[in-house]
Amino acid sequence: MTLxxxxxxxxxxxxxxxxxxxxxxxxxxxxxxxxxxxxxxxACWILNRLLKLLHTLRSNAPTSDSASQR
Structure with missing residues (x-):
């Protein structure tokens, strides 16, 4: 085990x-x-912009709970 x-x-x-x-x-x-x-x-700048865009899209996306309440 030591080896x-x-x-x-x-x-x-x-x-x-x-x-x-x-x-x-x-x-x-x-x-x-x-x-x-x-x-x-x-490339780092483009990656940063894409990650920010994906983060905003995920935070604004409706969840299944909010869709079922309508």
Missing amino acids: LRFLLCLFIFIGALAAAGVLVLSILLMLRFPPLLIAVVL
Whole structure:
């Protein structure tokens, strides 16, 4: 059981290192190529707008309880 826990912690550590490396590499690429930075910022802005739209649609949607009361 101890060996299994050690392997799990090892894989988590390797995954965290790989994620940090990918994050640093993507930041360096965005700083090296400004159109890539513009594309990422635009994609984040569009995602933010879509999430706000979906949130407002879900909060305004009628539920089955309010429909049955009519």
